[in-house]
Amino acid sequence: MTENIKNRNVRIWNCGRFRILGKNDSAMSSLTRIILVAAIAILATVIATTAFGFGVTEIKEPAASITVGNIPKTEGIADMKIVHRGGDRLSGGDWMLSIVPVGHPPAYIASSPDSDFAEGNQIITMNVTDLPGATYYVTNTGVSIITGDSPDARLSFGQEYDVKIMVYSSRTMVLDTVLPRFKR
Numbered sequence: 001m002t003e004n005i006k007n008r009n010v011r012i013w014n015c016g017r018f019r020i021l022g023k024n025d026s027a028m029s030s031l032t033r034i035i036l037v038a039a040i041a042i043l044a045t046v047i048a049t050t051a052f053g054f055g056v057t058e059i060k061e062p063a064a065s066i067t068v069g070n071i072p073k074t075e076g077i078a079d080m081k082i083v084h085r086g087g088d089r090l091s092g093g094d095w096m097l098s099i100v101p102v103g104h105p106p107a108y109i110a111s112s113p114d115s116d117f118a119e120g121n122q123i124i125t126m127n128v129t130d131l132p133g134a135t136y137y138v139t140n141t142g143v144s145i146i147t148g149d150s151p152d153a154r155l156s157f158g159q160e161y162d163v164k165i166m167v168y169s170s171r172t173m174v175l176d177t178v179l180p181r182f183k184r
Helices: 030-052
Strands: 002-005 008-015 018-023 064-070 080-087 095-101 122-125 135-138 143-147 161-167 172-179
Touching: 064 172, 080 161
Parallel strands: none
Antiparallel strands: 002 008, 008 018, 064 080, 080 122, 095 161, 135 143, 161 172
């Protein structure tokens, strides 16, 4: 049964005791179509981005086994050896080293761009990295002071040192340890 109510075509269904009025919705409005198409396009973009990994740049955090110790064979000299025992290679220019007395803030010095730190490499140094005004050169074999050198830059007996290596691109700390007091 169809009745014309206020010049609109309306269907009336009898469902038991109730009468249900509904519009003649045989065609969608153009606005509804636009909204539906936009929603499907957005949903498809989100699904494709998630499924194929577009727009996501995942930086792998490096994992390396690095140890630090003093060198007992060099009697009378306060020096340390930092050894890469295994794991990921740290790309030159991307890893930074800090050697400071315990209680001082870290003073990171970037490694030389051509100095990857890989399994088997050893950094041997007698220098801290927080001497004001000094210019450092850090490689996978040592820490050198290019300008502004001073006896204050040397490691000293009876002092503990905080040693850190951070990979800049992933903001990952691959070494964070305290070297015990040097003994004569």
